[in-house]
Amino acid sequence: MKTPCLPVRAYIPTNDGGEFISRPRVVALREFAPSNIIYYEGSKFMVSKTKIPVGGIDSQYQRVKCCFNCGYFHTDNLSRDTCENCGTKFKPDAYQNLSELSRVLSMDTALTRRRERITCDEEERLKYGYNITTHFRYAAQKQESATVLAADHTPLFKLTYGSTATLWRINRGLKKNTEERGFKLDIKTGLWGDLKTNLSPTNLPAETLHTEVNLMVDDTCNILVIEPLIVPQDNKEAFIATLQYILETAIQAVYKLEPDELDSERLGEGKYLLFWEASEGGAGVLSQLLQQPKAFQKIANAALDFCHFQTPKDSCVQACYECLLSYRNQFDHPLINRHLIKPLLDDLQASTVEISGVFRDEKYQELFTQTDANSDFEREVLQEIYQRGYKLPDTAQELIPEANCKPDFIYKDEKTAIFCDGSVHNSPEQKKQDQIERDNLRYNAGYQILTLRYDENWREKLEVLGSL
Ligand SMILES: [Zn+2]
Ligand SMILES: [Zn+2]
Incomplete structure (x- = not known):
């Protein structure tokens, strides 16, 4: 399912109550960023505030790691210190942007306040714009690669295509503010900025001031x-x-x-x-x-x-x-x-x-080695999935703790499990055990189950995988 990419809104206080204006997310990342000036019906408004949820801002922060060698983005397994895509050790880029950020907020509705005039200092800082970095991540198994070869077979380009990949952009603060990273946020009031940059009407107390806050938008x-x-x-x-x-x-x-x-x-x-x-x-x-x-x-x-x-x-x-x-x-x-x-x-x-299709081949080999050594039927099914060009399962023989069972293959995103039942599954005791495990998987873990029996027309049943 495709996630709808909703626009971001900003609240403009006007004499008769106020208005919301909205922008595509990528545009909002700059236009609705802290301290930016929005022109609306002949007046100037400065982005001054964000909403603080009831549970506090900490629950909204995301931790991320970005590889500056290839642009790859990581939100899981953050203990790793090398990039999942290119294997390079994480390190800052040439502009000293950090690869690891612990305070990243998804762009939310921005609140503005009217400004009669903009100081020269503010104008100067805004002129240079924001420091925005771009990152991406392939969807699981949705990448393909190819090489562009010259007439004499010299490789000219390596191509990697990712369908429904995710693209992230992070606003890391004003370019002009080289001595500090990100934005400052008063976590009690939601006001951006501090006394030094004179963005907010009040002096923000140090104990509720968070520094190095970054803003982010994503897109598929x-x-x-x-x-x-x-x-x-x-x-x-x-x-x-x-x-x-x-x-x-x-x-x-x-x-x-x-x-x-x-x-x-x-x-x-x-x-x-x-x-x-x-x-x-x-x-x-x-x-x-x-x-x-x-x-x-x-x-x-x-x-x-x-x-x-x-x-x-x-x-x-x-x-x-x-x-x-x-x-x-x-x-x-x-x-x-x-x-x-x-x-x-x-x-x-x-x-x-x-x-080249190298990724698919590698994945197939990996799954092949994960299968149960005693089950030729499992490998037969896997081979069939591979040869028909269906999406390959994510893992084989992985334990699902909620159901305490190990399906032969699973598709994680689709929550689909495949069981390949050879002749050992014919005994009444085994049948009973299978039934309990699969019911648990269905009702406790929310999985859909595809059971293939060696002695039935399993190849036909496999066709449902074509829609994954
Ligand atoms: Zn990388
Ligand atoms: Zn020209």
């Missing part, structure tokens, strides 16, 4: 991570930035997407490019880049065309508004240089995409 969408495998040592940053905008523009052109339907970001200090499709009604374009062997040929052709390599445009030195520049990428304009990517585009023109 299809993503594609591209790792360029041949990167020149000179002009590395310019190369990656240009590649990002060339690919984004070319994918939009080839697959006829609107600019707001595809977005991208550089992760891991430029090691990876992250692309994502607009969450609502995504056209499923990114998965096609893995499935169509000639996808990157088309992309390269389009890029060579709009970068004026087919019809030269002398007035375009590095890049112009007709090819790669836009208002949106204005901070990167000094870096963007179409000539840096020309040799790569030439290689891509004769490239092929080779899908």
Whole structure:
């Protein structure tokens, strides 16, 4: 089931009671962030306060760990000190953003108050904007990988596609406030800021003041991570930035997407490019880049065309508004240089995409070794699931404590358990025992149960897995 991505609201006090305005979550992360100024019907309002739940703010804090090498996000198993995705040890990024945060709040309704005038100091700090980091996580078993190969089989890109992945953005405070991280929050009143930054009308007492509070929004969408495998040592940053905008523009052109339907970001200090499709009604374009062997040929052709390599445009030195520049990428304009990517585009023109499916194979092997050594039937079922291309179970022979039983296979998210009953399950005692365990699993743990018997038409029953 898809989680609806609700907008975030802000309360604006007006003379006749007040109004709520709402923004998409990503927009709200900046616009409704502490101390930002909102213009509403000719007046200025400053975001000053958040709601404190009855149970206190502590229950709302989330702890997270972010890998700055690849952008991967962790909310579970926080005792680990290496990234689940790339294996790198967690450490701060080049801007000293911490990988581990213990006070992260999901963006909630913001409360504002009217401001007659904004001080120069406030304006100065707001001008530089907020320090926002982007992170992602693949949904379990919903990732696929492929390699883009040149005509001579040199690997050019590694592609990893994740359907229904989660994208997080964290607002870590004002960029200008380099000496302090996050925001300050008075946990009694919900007021943001403190005396020093003069954001709130009262002097917040130190004992109820929390520091290093971060704000977060999340979104579910299809993503594609591209790792360029041949990167020149000179002009590395310019190369990656240009590649990002060339690919984004070319994918939009080839697959006829609107600019707001595809977005991208550089992760891991430029090691990876992250692309994502607009969450609502995504056209499923990114998965096609893995499935169509000639996808990157088309992309390269389009890029060579709009970068004026087919019809030269002398007035375009590095890049112009007709090819790669836009208002949106204005901070990167000094870096963007179409000539840096020309040799790569030439290689891509004769490239092929080779899908690897390595994750699925590895998962299958892992499950195979987890099966009961005495049950060939289990392995037969697993093989059938694998060969039909159905989603693979999460684990085999894992104990479900609430039911005190070990199903042969389980799908955790779908709460579905599979039992593969060989001939040992024929005895009356065993049947009775099976019945008790499976009832517990059904009624105490809320699982759906699929029982397959070796002597019946189990292959047909397996078809229900096709919808997982
Ligand atoms: Zn990582
Ligand atoms: Zn140009």
